Amino acid sequence: MTESADSHHLPPKSTVKRWLVTTDHKDIGVLYILTSIFTLVLAGTLALLIRAQMWTSGGLILNGLGYNQVVSAHGLLMVFWFLSPFAFGLANYFVPLQIGADDLAFPRLNALSYWVYLFSIVLFGVSFFQGATFSGGWTMYAPLNVPTVDASSVTQIGGFAAILALTMFVTSVTLGSVNFLTTIYRQRAKGLRMRDIPLFSISILLTVWMMLFAFAALLAALVILSAEHLIGTVYFASDSGGSVLWTHLWWFFGHPEVYIVFFPALGLLGEIVQTFSGRRLVGRKWFVIALALVAIQSFIVWMHHMFLTTINLPIKTVFMVTTIGISLPFDLMVFALIYTMVKGRIRWKTPFLFALGALVIFIIGGITGVFLGAILLDYSFRGTYWVTAHFHYAMASAAVAIIGGIYYWFPKITGKMYNEFLGKAHFVAAFVGFNMLYFPMFVVWETPRRVFVYDTGLTLWHRVATLGAAIFAASFLLMFYNLVKSMYSDRDVTDSPWAYTGSMEWAVSSPPPEENFPGTPSYASGSLEFLDRSATDGGAVADGDAATDGGAVADATTAAAQPADHASWWPFLIGFSTLLTGIGLSGISGPYFVWPFLFTLPVFIAYLGIKGAQHDGFALIHGAYLTASFPLLALLLVLFDADHGFMTGLGEASNYFYITIVGTVLGAMTLIGMGYESFNVPEPKLAEQWPFGEVESTKLGMWTFIGSDIILFGALIGSYVFARFNFGWHEWWEAAEVHKATWPGLANTYILLASSFTIVLALVYAKRQDKRKTLGFLSLTFVGASVFMLNKSIEWIELFWHEGWTFNTDLMASTYYLTTGMHAAHVLVGMLIMLFLIARTYTGAYMGEEESQTIEYFGLYWHFVDIVWLFLFPVFYIL
Amino acid sequence: MASIKTYTTIFGVLMAFSTVQFVFEFSGLLEDNYGPIMAVILVLSVLKAMAVAGWYMHIIEEPRSITYIALAGVLGVIALTVGATYSIS
């Protein structure tokens, strides 16, 4: 152990270091909220620029490209970087407090989610200064988004940087989804069944389910788009359905995204209306069922965004029906909220006002949305301000509800009450400003969207909207002033400053203690109790007498259990390395793209040796890694020399090339650093875990990750099927001018199946504590993977160099290289992890029933990669 | 955990199925009867995937809810692929 024992304790909140190393969910929640508010200000400023431009027809301040950038960046930042993170700031803080968890299941992963999110904003910010940022609209329609179509544009580098920033954001969201799912399923207080968790937590659960699958589809789209930029594939640039393919991928993600943004707000509306009406939510069960129905159905409505593309009438009909179907559960939820107010004891506090405002706004957004469900009206509304007005009523309703949530929980987070008068003033200004801004857009709905030339007869209404925007924006200054000032006031609050609260976060002090609860929370007796920690940590269920309401017993000795760690530098550093990599890739030229990653391999292997020696004591294996890294580096240098010429290659490489190398190398080292860090996160001893009681948290996390990876690969395969079908299924290979590589495909199928077999055997022997055989089978798996990669390289080199079938030759080449390439990248990642496992096994880790679980988790990943190949083999090599 | 014998049997079946898939193409059977043979090849892949998931990833020993997570992903893929492809047919 090189790190001192107390390096994982949290420094005080007044230090900067605290906020860089913290893995505490409450700290990270606060960081999310602050960062998303920063994004709100940034994207809101862009909105003001839009409204300023619209002051007169023809524009006031921006040229065409400038306006397109502002419109696109406003949309992207608000939808992705503001709305969801704003809600997830609250979710980070309150979901564990509401369900009785000490923290999220994977605290370092949570910190990593945050830092990747933060640095993705930085990357987006950088893109503004690289000539121009992305300017193709937030829906990024193809083929305007690919470089070959818009080759002369100044948006090349900045536009791609924004795409990479979005890719980083998707990564952050996926990690967060895995984390929240595992937490909510595995760490609920005893007696809290899934249906019992508070509404906000339920809405977050359903949100992360949608995120897990929807964002994986977006990731597939972004991977393809990045490939168009980096290696010149021709999916979207192709005349063969490329543009329609993008709309399918985008909206398959995009429609669930609407509910992803809105669900947390619905949960909050439920909480706030319930509390401030002093009445339990009417029809709660039906409210929850309606939410779940919408979450599932959201994946089969996407084509209503595509009614004017080439899709046929039968499918339009199907999607019209599903679309109308999905509006009905929302009716039920709205009525449930309304009837909860009836016979309530309603207090018009600021949170309630915002909830009421959000409800009214949402009703208008919902009704105007039904218009769009009628295909015939949709035809005319397509691309007009009707759409803009409708979705701003829907989306901003979410924002307004979450702002209500901020006021609702502000006393809990800070321990101070905000100023009620200023809060109400904020609401009035915001509500008036909002409706002045967006209602006129219904009136002038014939204005084409994203266009600053309009019928001069509409000028007055556009000016009203611009004034409304100014008022709406200014209202937020009241909120900032109010909240900052109140934090330093003497208006201290008790555990629950509001009447008629119900859920657990109101039963702890304000602000909550670092360990969240005064004892282990439990609902086993029918209502909330905090049980003596020492008793519950020992595994025995404490009886009711141990319960306290103030925490008198909380200090009881817990020496038996190792304390949980709360601090780590690695998430911050890994996040930073992704920023560098992102900046680098945005401007790197195609021929150089792969080299930073290749050059990182020897560094990875060498550093694995060094870190391993530090952590486990020097062993032969560490020396072997160090030694092996040098010939590997030499080999790569020789190859680089052959590719570019050593000196000329390095000389001609742009700065972006070097920034990428720094990023990938730092990324490799920090990932290893996190892998070797001992970081204790105790699994809850007393928790409700249905329906995953027998599954450990890490295994559940791995399975949820695999669930999202299924969509990633499935969307890539689906894109292939779509493209091939569109092209003509049987003509596909004839048009390709190369032969299917069936023989190498078969060989690789054998190899990969064998490697699955050997990794299973490694697990069997690890459980039997047979180190020699475990090591042997792990190494054999690694060898199998190496042979697979070697065979794959020969296949590629044959097709690419000898037959001249390059990435951009045709659609067949693009789909073949990218899909099998993504799979190969998964194999490579698996190989790097195996090197880590082999080193650890060599020094004695993973032996026995419990310890071998790490090998099992890796096996799950490896078998999944195998299964993907089982489909790629017929699809790309036989049919 | 199943026994090593079970794992070996499954490995044998997986290799055999893969070979059969290959033989369909190599013998020209696929070309003569494209539709039906394509269906058979894909069904074999599904069976192989189920064998790997069922025993190697021991999904049969896990709570059924783990299977549902994977199935949810598969259903999403089917919705996207079938929906998108049908829409242009």
Place this chain on the structure above:
Amino acid sequence: MLGPGILGLSVVRHAAQSRNQADVFDNLFLVFLVLGTVVGVVVISYVLYSAYKYRVSGESEKEGKYDVDEDAFEGESGGKDEVSRPQLGEIPSQSGKGGGRKLFMSFAVSAVLVLGLIIYAYSLLLYVEGAPNDFDDNEDEDVLEIEVTGQQFQWKFEYPNGESYTGGQGDNPMVVPADRPVRLTVTSADVHHNLGIPEYRAKTDAIPGETTETWFIPEEGDTSLKGDEMLDIVCYELCGAGHSSMRGKLNVTDQETFENWYENELPEVSG
């Protein structure tokens, strides 16, 4: 609800007689607008009324509490509440008592309303989608076929005789004769555009490598040949830096003027 319902019915009858997309749209939009406004006003009024009617005030005396005192209400309305109040520490799944029947009644009403509207709207859609086929079946209709290609940032029109030209801001409008159905076959030469003629509610995507269709029937007097009153052809999909100014023009003439233009002027501008 009866009033708007009757209004809706009379509009339906009217719409069925009309031939053009614009009329179909106007009537359908009116029905939705009237019903939507009525529903919106009723629901929002009820929300605000309830929130106002059931409000209570007063602050608790307890330090650190910034809300009403729950205990102060004990004993009101005969001691026992007829509705259930949230209590701190309860299992949060408890539902409010009552309201269930009202909830489902409201839900059922809204569902019937929405479904009715959509079925009605769908019948009109079938008419609009089917119209081009009807033209083909009906030998009296002499459909004018124009192929339109979007390209950054103007429209190219190709007429049946093979002549074509591009039209940008005001110059080189698309010319069509009145009272003759026009079918546009639309594609794109570069990026995703969307062609729309607001006057006729004709709109369709212009997608590279794909063709889509839309149609309209211009009427006498819609524009004059003078040029100052020509109709707009607008791009409705963000297509690049010049998107805002991607406007074409449409000129509707009488049959004779059109034929003259078609024979003599069209070959001149073609190129």
